[in-house]
């Protein structure tokens with residue numbers, strides 16, 4: 001899409017962001033694919049029998065994931081809360097209405113400490129919202145099967161496994177082992193695979209339920225996809241009569257998710273990768289030979305078929321830190337938002353998965369501009385990293401203030 005006068009952001013006075021940070025809720029998640037937009041537009045003015053629409057979604061999810069059944073929720077976070085609730089309540093309609101009071105129910109959820117990440121909100125809060133209690137397994141950087149075994153009691157309702165670049169990347173229990181231990185005690189395994197491209201492997205590895213975001217790699221509307229065993233999926237659906245109401249998903253998100261899944265099936269993934277590679281090459285060329293900059297391609301940490309450019313900044317030579325460069329790029333008429341969650345280590349990433357055609361060149365130009373400005377400046381731009389945290393916190397608290 002070109003940045004013409006037709007861009008609604010210009011009309012509304014919103015800055016036209018270029019997203020090289022990945023699929024981020026705070027930027028509007030992803031580019032919704034045309035197939036989903038069309039399906040949503042066609043259904044939005046109509047009435048529909050929602051159970052039948054949900055059933056249609058279940059068939060599509062089952063076909064694409066290999067699961068017995070599927071369900072569309074408001075988000076992956078909602079899916080987390082509702083599948084835990086389903087594991088506690090089953091088909092007990094009275095228990096569903098009593099939540100988050102879990103009196104008389106199995107109400108413990110075991111999960112590895114190294115999986116207790118924050119994706120914008122704490123993953124374990126998503127569990128607790130249902131009324132369940134989180135039982136941590138192991139320590140931050142190490143967990144063992146015996147610790148999982150020891151944490152499971154007759155009060156355990158589910159075991160949760162998180163797949164994320166935020167999760168600790170070593171010393172954790174492999175999914176197959178995790179499922180083996182849980183299943184030996186009759187405990188269902190829920191996998192949070194919000195950002196993972198693979199729709200089948202986690203179920204194959206033994207998961208009973210896998211949850212994805214519809215609005216991440218799939219390019220769907222805001223939604224969550226729950227895939228897995230039919231009884232658990234049916235029990236998740238029933239949560240709409242209880243705590244699920246506050247997380248309700250509309251007809252547009254359900255139809256949009258179905259369309260996005262079908263588009264994913266037909267997508268020319270090789271062509272997408274080639275386009276992403278072209279962006280990486282463009283940025284590598286733009287950064288080549290720049291003092292204090294070391295850029296190289298890095299594969300995705302959770303093995304999604306997606307490469308990013310790591311831009312390492314040596315402030316002594318570049319005369320700017322990685323985080324200050326990220327902040328500078330985010331200023332101006334057309335902010336370029338980079339992937340900077342590890343900026344204190346002196347690098348950020350450029351993620352090519354959410355670009356419109358031609359935007360990679362704007363990013364290259366902006367990188368050059370900011371690096372040249374820093375080199376030309378009399379005083380290096382080196383702000384204390386700790387202040388950046390405070391600034392971000394103040395930014396959140398300052399909204400509308």
Ligand SMILES: *Cc1c(COP(=O)(O)O)cnc(C)c1O
Pocket residue numbers: 025075076077078119123162163164192193194195212213214223224
């Ligand atoms: C993004 C993410 C979520 C939240 O997904 P939403 O669909 O935006 O609620 C949950 N878990 C992980 C690991 C994520 O990356």
